[in-house]
Amino acid sequence: MSEQTIGARKATNDSPEGGHTVTLTRNALIVDGMKTLGELGTHHICNVCISYGGSCCRGCPHLADGLGCGQRNTSCTAWLCGFLKYYLYEIGVLDEWQSFWEQIPGQDYREDFTPERVDVNLAMPRTNVRHERLGLALAADLRQIEQSHVAIGFILTLREKLDKTMDQLMHCGTDRKRRIRLQRKIKMMTADFRSFHQSLDSYRSNSIIER
Template identity: 50%
Template sequence: MQVVNRLAIIDQGVQYLQEMGAEHICKVCIANGGSCCSGCRHLIDGVGCQLRNTSCTAWLCGFQKYVLYEMGLLQEWNDFWDQVPGQGFREDFTPEAVSVDKPLVYHNMQALSIALAADLEELSRRHVGINFIALREKIDKNISQIRLQKYSYKQRKYKRNIQVITKHFRQFKIALAHYRMLAKT
């Protein structure tokens, strides 16, 4: 067990998201009206977030969650953040020092996030007016349901839903297959 400063926990989360290439996905989403941070009082237009906190760092949009889900790393992410108390919607009540048993292990998934961002960009060109918020929420909901279901036949239903929802993510799936192939060697 390790005692970690609240700000260090936030830094670890931000570093993880940077290693995963989350900014590539965010840029496409924001450009298409799907900013997760829209309406937050800590966000300054053209500048960015002025008060990063544990809950905002721990929260993943459906697209980022999808990358970790496909990589088999979502549980690791959730386990890390489950150790951190005081997370509220856009609020942070986390104590200054937190005991952490499970560290956050960084994984370079830039290529996967870049590929997914390219797929999202392609979707926005082909389907003018696509609702990025609705799409990411569908993905998020189905991935969350897998975790909640105790019966495998119900889990399979949500996994099939994810396959259907993400059928246009061709570049991501190619990058994922390549990543998995390299991981086996």
């Protein structure tokens, strides 16, 4: 489990260069956000979730049969479910992701009122070629867990529990004891993510060696 303090650390990316403000179009925000999620490998997790009926687009009027979303917006791009909050947290990019999107005005439910041009001074999280493998590992664990449980939708219940606990963790501020309690709880909830933990250990060891 990562020891970073959620919400307390500002993104430290040097892009936009030197912390200067850059102006991005609303469309660029959406495209960059989707690209970053793709490079982080979150689509592998989504594919498993969707295959067991957990799509967060379910019931949305903008979802066109066979075509996907017909109205991409900043709100849905920025939004994270329990799996993705947990995943981004463990791979160490949740703070940057949250900080980046906190700069973007006009986010709403399944639509946005984001202006056509927005000034930003914090960057999207950096991705690297090893991230995708982590997404694949978590997706494999989720599939295996769902298949090994008699209760249909077991992983979707887990997703909601993770979501609630991750929210508590993200808002526990400087309460160290509470943070440790919540981290332990998350560790127990995710004890069966064996491939993911294995990949994460190796990812973290390699990251230390490369520093």
